Amino acid sequence: MIPLKTRILGFDRAQKGLYYFGKHSNKGGLVRNNDGEKETETSKLIDILAKGISRRQFLAVSGAAGLSAVAVACGSSESSDTTVAAPSTDAPVTEEEIGGEITLWAWGAGLEGDKTKERIAYFNSKYPNVKVNWEPLAKNGYEEYPALLARFASGNAPDVMRVLNFQPTQLVAEGDALLALDDFIAADPDIDMADFLAPTVLGGQVNGKQYGMPDNTEPYVIYYNKDAFAAAGLEDPQVLFGQGKWDQASFESSINALMSKGGMKFGLAFEAWNYDTFCFMGGGTVLDSDQKPTIDQGASPQMLDFFAKLVKDGKSPSPVVGGGAQLEAFRNGEVGMYLMGPWWYGALAGTTKFKYDVTGLPSFNGVRAGKLELGSLAISSASKNPKAAWAYVKTVTDTEGLKIWSAVATPTRRSALQAAGFNDEQWKKDAVAMVEAGTFTPFTTKGSAVDAAVSAALDSLWAGKSTAAAATADAVKRLNEALGS
Amino acid sequence: MPALRAGKPKLTWFRHRQNRWRKRDTLTAYLFLAPWLIGLLLFYIGPVIAAIYYSLTDYSIISSPKFVGLKNYRSLIEDSQVVSSMKATLTYTVFSLITYVVISLFLALLANKPGRGVGAFRILVFLPSIIPLFAAGVLWGWLFNTDFGLVNYVLNLIGLPSQGFFQSPSQALPMVIVISLWGLGSSFLVYLSGLQSIPTDLYEAIRIDGAGMLRRFWHVTLPMLSPVILFNLVIGVVLSFQVFDISWVLTRGGPADSTLFWVLLIYRRAFEEFRMGYASALAVVFFVSVVTFTGLIFRTSRWWVHYEGRRS
Numbered sequence: 001m002i003p004l005k006t007r008i009l010g011f012d013r014a015q016k017g018l019y020y021f022g023k024h025s026n027k028g029g030l031v032r033n034n035d036g037e038k039e040t041e042t043s044k045l046i047d048i049l050a051k052g053i054s055r056r057q058f059l060a061v062s063g064a065a066g067l068s069a070v071a072v073a074c075g076s077s078e079s080s081d082t083t084v085a086a087p088s089t090d091a092p093v094t095e096e097e098i099g100g101e102i103t104l105w106a107w108g109a110g111l112e113g114d115k116t117k118e119r120i121a122y123f124n125s126k127y128p129n130v131k132v133n134w135e136p137l138a139k140n141g142y143e144e145y146p147a148l149l150a151r152f153a154s155g156n157a158p159d160v161m162r163v164l165n166f167q168p169t170q171l172v173a174e175g176d177a178l179l180a181l182d183d184f185i186a187a188d189p190d191i192d193m194a195d196f197l198a199p200t201v202l203g204g205q206v207n208g209k210q211y212g213m214p215d216n217t218e219p220y221v222i223y224y225n226k227d228a229f230a231a232a233g234l235e236d237p238q239v240l241f242g243q244g245k246w247d248q249a250s251f252e253s254s255i256n257a258l259m260s261k262g263g264m265k266f267g268l269a270f271e272a273w274n275y276d277t278f279c280f281m282g283g284g285t286v287l288d289s290d291q292k293p294t295i296d297q298g299a300s301p302q303m304l305d306f307f308a309k310l311v312k313d314g315k316s317p318s319p320v321v322g323g324g325a326q327l328e329a330f331r332n333g334e335v336g337m338y339l340m341g342p343w344w345y346g347a348l349a350g351t352t353k354f355k356y357d358v359t360g361l362p363s364f365n366g367v368r369a370g371k372l373e374l375g376s377l378a379i380s381s382a383s384k385n386p387k388a389a390w391a392y393v394k395t396v397t398d399t400e401g402l403k404i405w406s407a408v409a410t411p412t413r414r415s416a417l418q419a420a421g422f423n424d425e426q427w428k429k430d431a432v433a434m435v436e437a438g439t440f441t442p443f444t445t446k447g448s449a450v451d452a453a454v455s456a457a458l459d460s461l462w463a464g465k466s467t468a469a470a471a472t473a474d475a476v477k478r479l480n481e482a483l484g485s
Numbered sequence: 486m487p488a489l490r491a492g493k494p495k496l497t498w499f500r501h502r503q504n505r506w507r508k509r510d511t512l513t514a515y516l517f518l519a520p521w522l523i524g525l526l527l528f529y530i531g532p533v534i535a536a537i538y539y540s541l542t543d544y545s546i547i548s549s550p551k552f553v554g555l556k557n558y559r560s561l562i563e564d565s566q567v568v569s570s571m572k573a574t575l576t577y578t579v580f581s582l583i584t585y586v587v588i589s590l591f592l593a594l595l596a597n598k599p600g601r602g603v604g605a606f607r608i609l610v611f612l613p614s615i616i617p618l619f620a621a622g623v624l625w626g627w628l629f630n631t632d633f634g635l636v637n638y639v640l641n642l643i644g645l646p647s648q649g650f651f652q653s654p655s656q657a658l659p660m661v662i663v664i665s666l667w668g669l670g671s672s673f674l675v676y677l678s679g680l681q682s683i684p685t686d687l688y689e690a691i692r693i694d695g696a697g698m699l700r701r702f703w704h705v706t707l708p709m710l711s712p713v714i715l716f717n718l719v720i721g722v723v724l725s726f727q728v729f730d731i732s733w734v735l736t737r738g739g740p741a742d743s744t745l746f747w748v749l750l751i752y753r754r755a756f757e758e759f760r761m762g763y764a765s766a767l768a769v770v771f772f773v774s775v776v777t778f779t780g781l782i783f784r785t786s787r788w789w790v791h792y793e794g795r796r797s
Contacts, residue, residue: 149546174759266632318632319652328633449757452757463654481563
């Protein structure tokens with residue numbers, strides 16, 4: 001499905017307006033420019049990423065690249081802030097020389113719309129000769145995706161667009177619809193790809209090429225009822241998370257105590273479409289890097305079994321498709337914890353009769369991991385003004401541009417996290433830690449077919465009519481059918 | 486004769502003028518019809534032809550369609566969700582037709598009796614149908630929520646166990662069928678107007694012959710109402726095949742594909758997976774199925790539909 005999850009997520013976001021965040025200082029790592037040596041590191045990185053790598057491999061490569069970048073940065077020549085190189089021209093182009101018009105396909109509702117306006121104003125303060133024709137999206141970019149495809153089909157695609165999760169993969173594979181940004185990035189000394197959180201860079205890549213500049217990301221976290229935790233005599237999960245003790249044992253004992261002593265009807269609520277988060281939490285996967293189903297292997301069945309057992313034992317409500325029942329149950333004080341993205345943090349304020357907070361996901365099997373939602377800015381391959389389009393993309397995803405955006409989403413740059421004050425609150429730091437530990441199922445050209453196949457197979461598990469082993473075996477069968485493998 | 490001869494040119498002239506007027510009238514009529522005809526061609530017949538063409542192609546909107554012959558139709562056979570959606574759609578159609586045609590007829594018969602409170606009864610039956618099923622679906626979803634719904638709360642109060650309802654693969658489809666009762670106000674209204682147009686002298690005549698209530702229903706009401714039943718049956722088949730909104734709101738086709746109706750499957754393949762060629766093949770099969778079912782109903786109608794008391 002377009003992922004039901006993303007659909008609901010988008011609906012939630014569009015309806016509620018957003019949050020949040022502050023700063024996080026974790027600066028450092030790779031600086032990328034057009035130097036040959038750094039290109040080698042980058043190419044190496046991209047090659048590995050294209051094949052699909054483990055987080056450990058990625059960190060190792062990032063570290064190596066970071067070291068070489070530091071070495072090069074020490075001896076780098078002066079770079080100008082006012083030049084933009086385009087792949088079609090060798091000579092640098094000044095900001096004043098870039099002009100014309102671009103169309104922008106981006107969020108336009110509520111706070112997101114206000115912040116998009118601010119970002120356009122910020123861009124125009126640097127590029128006064130470019131007129132941005134913004135087409136505000138009423139929803140989140142998922143509902144409007146078919147319309148975007150129709151725009152491509154009619155040869156009237158916007159120059160710059162927000163693309164989410166699987167969309168770049170599909171757009172590139174189906175019609176080579178996006179412009180690869182690697183040449184722009186390589187030719188631009190200002191672009192520091194190492195400043196971006198590693199998984200967000202991966203989210204904009206297709207076949208080893210960068211098609212989307214990381215624009216925002218959302219990790220999955222645990223909302224918890226602070227009063228119920230106190231009543232149950234439980235340690236605050238944020239403290240446990242910080243100490244590395246927020247694990248399966250403390251998580252399970254919290255669920256039990258919240259029900260027995262904390263006055264909660266349920267210990268934990270979660271949504272069925274978060275199945276991949278559960279798999280990742282224990283170190284499992286849904287698909288491997290070759291897009292072969294792996295949900296029936298490793299920790300995935302074990303993790304799904306854990307969550308299904310919570311439902312069976314009456315410790316979690318049945319995962320509901322749509323409707324927002326789980327969130328309402330948490331808001332009403334019937335559920336002690338709620339597993340979801342952090343976008344509800346601000347919207348819950350003033351609507352609960354108890355204190356609540358947010359922390360990261362518990363680790364299982366010694367693994368801290370979770371799923372990420374990813375958003376990038378991309379340029380149409382048919383853009384008539386790619387230089388201006390690139391100027392917009394790079395400007396609004398620089399530290400200042402992402403700082404503006406931090407009011408509605410987790411910034412993808414470490415420098416922006418710091419500039420936006422992400423160290424101010426503990427829950428924000430925990431959320432950023434989940435971004436750093438985050439991953440996602442490799443995107444396929446089939447879009448949401450993966451979600452549809454797995455969700456249908458797992459329905460019987462959540463209903464208590466099937467075991468995790470049987471449900472994941474069915475998921476593999478359905479995935480093979482959906483992916484044509 | 487001379488007089489006749491003299492009159493002939495006059496008559497020819499008159500007919501000529503008359504033909505011109507008729508032509509002008511015809512042209513005017515077509516001009517008035519033109520917006521509708523253009524709309525029909527562009528938005529109904531055009532897309533049907535386009536869907537037939539695209540069903541023979543591999544098409545993902547962005548890239549150009551590539552002709553693949555009958556490949557999409559062959560793929561239908563291998564798609565396990567086609568079978569489950571066909572099963573769900575046919576089950577829904579059969580049972581919702583019973584509610585749409587039979588239960589609404591029963592309610593219309595009750596509402597056709599004169600007496601106190603009949604007006605309120607008519608309003609009560611019709612009122613739900615003015616609420617969009619989409620909005621009603623959200624309400625039903627809350628009422629029948631497994632863990633927080635009012636219905637399970639009441640069941641627990643009287644000592645009965647909670648039910649899965651929309652979360653249960655075995656209960657979700659029956660629940661959707663029951664909820665489809667919500668929209669029977671329109672067929673109820675058509676039946677009611679049909680009942681009120683039956684001449685009362687027919688009832689008086691059969692009463693004089695000593696017929697009771699059942700005989701009156703069987704020999705007068707049913708034959709006189711048969712064109713209305715045909716109308717409701719045809720509309721009911723078309724609407725039942727097209728069911729989408731309630732499943733979209735409540736279950737998204739789940740659990741375990743138990744409410745994955747045909748149109749929802751078309752939507753998924755087209756607008757979530759962007760397999761337009763394949764989705765078009767699904768739509769063509771859907772179109773042919775609806776036409777076949779409707780054709781069968783019309784074909785059999787000659788044996789059971791009576792227009793003004795005569796068989797069609």
